Amino acid sequence: MPKVSSLSVPYAAYLRVYEPLAAFPDAERAYWERYAQKAELPSCQDELRRSLADLLPTPPIPVPVHESGDAFVAEVDGVVCVCPWRTRLRGWQALGGLADELPAPVLDAALPEVVRKQAMADFDRWLTRHPDARPWIRTGRWQVPLSWFALVADGEREWRPEPPRLRYRTPMVEARRRVARGLKALRDTVEEGALVDGLIDVGSWLEDFHPRSLVELDYGGLVHALTAEGLDEDHSAADMAAALAGLRDDEPEAAGEAYGRLVERWRAVRERQFAN
Secondary structure, eight states: OBOOOSOOOOOEEEEEEEEEGGGSOHHHHHHHHHHTTOSOBOOHHHHHHHHHHTTSSSSOOSSOSSOOOOEEEEEETTEEEEEEOOHHHHHHHHHHHGGGTSOHHHHHHHSOHHHHHHHHHHHHHHHHHOTTOOOSEEEEETSOOGGGGGGSOGGGEEEEETTEEEEEEEEHHHHHHHHHHHHHHHHTTTOSSHHHHHHHHHHHHHTTSOTTOEEEEEOGGGGGGSOHHHHHTOOHHHHHHHHHHHHHTTOHHHHHHHHHHHHHHHHHHHGGGGOO
């Protein structure tokens, strides 16, 4: 049973891949097999709190000194699947993109330049030894990237109001099939754009995993930035499916209306990060 915590840390959504134990090398497979049998397993909130705690020392620790040995665990048709946190790798990757997201004075105040440079130098050295490394988790801050909704279907939507949680889970083969169909519909009509680029990127990432994996889109802490009514009425995967179907069926108005609903819904969410 996951460990329950009283403090919720917003505001990010996650795209996770849970791979069957058979996908891992022997030594790592044995480790995860033992790990999955623990009586208590950490939650996503535990993962976030540990990461935030590293920012409290002076100077802050932008990336964990050691890689996490934790994972999320799911059982799929009787098969144990794990999603390793790989917090250190994800920390390095997130650090590399901060300069594009934050003004320089804010970034320097939170993470001094000398700290960032040392962390990225460590990353460069690490990459020479692990050139094929990739995370099992992707993060969307203050949004769910719209391309993620092309991977899932409305019928896979799981919503519970208390405690609030909204997620989708789908087999890897379905996620890959939907990416391929979505890209074909887009390339036959709009050819290029942010959604095309997003689908190419996420599709390429999915190809690195075992075909019997589970893909999970989790609203994570974003549920605390939205009302229960808004979450109950949120059928973003259905809107994405309708938009792509409209393109395939040569119904541009229907496609535009569905995609417009999707864009407006998530624009309103992203704008909340700038509110007082």
